[in-house]
Amino acid sequence: MNITVIGTGYVGLVSGVCYAEIGNKVTCVDKDENKIKLLNRGGIPIYEPGLQELLMVNADAGKLTFTTDLESAVRSADLVIIAVGTPPLPSGEADLRYIEGAVREVASSIHGYTIVAVKSTVPVGTNDRVRQIIAEGTTQEFDVVSVPEFLREGSAVKDTLNPDRIVIGADNKRAADILVELHIPLTEEIVVTDIRSAEMIKYASNAFLATKISFINEIANICEKMGADVGEVAKGMGLDRRIGPAFLKAGIGYGGSCFPKDTKALIQIAGNVEYDFKLLKSVVEVNQTQRWGVIDKLYRALGSLSGRKIAIWGLAFKPGTDDVREAPAIEIIEKLIELGATPKVYDPVAMDNFRELMDHPSISWCLNEWDAVSGCDAVCLLTEWEEFCNIDLHKVEQLMARPVMVDGRNVFGAEQIKQTSIAYYPVGRPPINDKIEEIV
Ligand code: NAD
Numbered sequence: 001m002n003i004t005v006i007g008t009g010y011v012g013l014v015s016g017v018c019y020a021e022i023g024n025k026v027t028c029v030d031k032d033e034n035k036i037k038l039l040n041r042g043g044i045p046i047y048e049p050g051l052q053e054l055l056m057v058n059a060d061a062g063k064l065t066f067t068t069d070l071e072s073a074v075r076s077a078d079l080v081i082i083a084v085g086t087p088p089l090p091s092g093e094a095d096l097r098y099i100e101g102a103v104r105e106v107a108s109s110i111h112g113y114t115i116v117a118v119k120s121t122v123p124v125g126t127n128d129r130v131r132q133i134i135a136e137g138t139t140q141e142f143d144v145v146s147v148p149e150f151l152r153e154g155s156a157v158k159d160t161l162n163p164d165r166i167v168i169g170a171d172n173k174r175a176a177d178i179l180v181e182l183h184i185p186l187t188e189e190i191v192v193t194d195i196r197s198a199e200m201i202k203y204a205s206n207a208f209l210a211t212k213i214s215f216i217n218e219i220a221n222i223c224e225k226m227g228a229d230v231g232e233v234a235k236g237m238g239l240d241r242r243i244g245p246a247f248l249k250a251g252i253g254y255g256g257s258c259f260p261k262d263t264k265a266l267i268q269i270a271g272n273v274e275y276d277f278k279l280l281k282s283v284v285e286v287n288q289t290q291r292w293g294v295i296d297k298l299y300r301a302l303g304s305l306s307g308r309k310i311a312i313w314g315l316a317f318k319p320g321t322d323d324v325r326e327a328p329a330i331e332i333i334e335k336l337i338e339l340g341a342t343p344k345v346y347d348p349v350a351m352d353n354f355r356e357l358m359d360h361p362s363i364s365w366c367l368n369e370w371d372a373v374s375g376c377d378a379v380c381l382l383t384e385w386e387e388f389c390n391i392d393l394h395k396v397e398q399l400m401a402r403p404v405m406v407d408g409r410n411v412f413g414a415e416q417i418k419q420t421s422i423a424y425y426p427v428g429r430p431p432i433n434d435k436i437e438e439i440v
Pocket of ligand 1: 101
């Protein structure tokens with residue numbers, strides 16, 4: 001099948017590469033000339049394990065091309081996939097201007113029967129609007145389908161080639177059958193449904209996962225006050241098949257380009273039909289306050305934070321990606337600066353993206369994890385990159401001015417820490433070597 005993907009971000013690029021990998025001829029379009037130039041040179045604009053290798057193989061085989069010329073890419077396509085961003089407006093609602101802009105351009109370029117599939121996460125009812133815009137811009141035959149995307153950054157290639165399920169929202173059999181056939185090489189779990197339900201499945205799935213995270217974070221906060229261990233609690237809960245172990249890892253809350261925006265958008269979507277989604281509002285609020293646990297623990301260990309050097313391990317919103325959108329690190333670092341501390345930051349892949357977002361003179365940009373902890377009063381582990389999880393804690397302890405660690409991702413076990421003198425503050429688990437009086 002001839003497929004054109006509009007938008008070569010995390011979703012569009014990975015989808016385009018993977019559709020080529022399963023035997024299609026794919027053209028990826030972006031209006032960002034620099035991205036397309038880089039892709040045409042064999043580079044990739046994002047960090048995503050396994051993507052570059054797969055891209056090269058398929059580009060070399062002539063199955064994958066990149067262009068800024070939307071019109072000719074759409075003209076020759078049987079299927080056009082829209083994968084542009086839907087960032088949040090200040091109200092929390094999804095900003096649909098990129099979708100509408102892309103769809104208008106697509107409408108004036110389609111030639112012969114074309115399916116337009118929307119992969120971007122869009123509020124329920126948006127695909128009706130997409131259909132209307134295309135109908136206004138063309139006399140050609142077309143169908144609109146909703147194919148929401150569920151990939152996770154950091155394992156996007158794996159997720160796309162081995163999805164748990166594919167959801168296809170269509171209002172006619174011809175388009176649905178073509179989309180089913182396209183995805184059969186990936187999975188047999190294909191849910192064909194109406195368009196509005198498909199749009200809702202995406203938001204409901206992300207809202208549910210966010211709810212699990214905020215739930216376990218609240219349990220963690222209670223565990224801290226009661227002397228229980230949230231790791232043990234989550235293990236005991238997760239073995240119940242009705243609950244399952246996924247997304248029961250306590251920490252500093254979710255971030256990234258999806259959960260924060262999709263939860264807020266669903267609250268707005270509900271509000272638009274006069275439904276007050278109380279549960280989801282609490283999930284968002286709990287997530288927002290969860291990150292301040294890091295600051296509270298620093299206070300507990302160090303007293304005043306003014307003039308303190310605080311190492312930050314990890315800036316990306318999770319390991320395996322360079323994406324820093326809505327990363328908890330942003331607000332934590334802002335708060336440290338406000339309190340007069342010097343954050344010494346390091347992330348194995350997200351330094352450039354973070355610097356673009358926040359190039360504050362108080363931030364010290366470090367060369368590696370050792371440089372970051374050197375001479376520091378405390379280290380905060382905010383992203384569980386493997387190199388932090390496997391670190392030599394004795395060496396860390398020696399390099400620091402004060403051996404204090406706030407572990408926002410609970411990566412170290414009590415036994416490991418007990419072999420050191422590090423004052424250790426995890427989430428929802430008892431602190432270790434909590435020598436608060438000596439240090440303050
Ligand atoms: P992104 O911001 O990384 O990429 C969007 C790309 O679209 C950009 O490169 C931009 O230049 C391009 N673009 C915008 N308008 C265009 C136009 N008219 N023509 C050509 N290109 C255009 O976005 P993303 O993270 O890939 O997300 C895309 C959508 O997928 C969003 O709706 C998001 O919610 C959803 N989604 C994202 C993820 C994820 O993990 N990132 C997962 C599932 C779903």
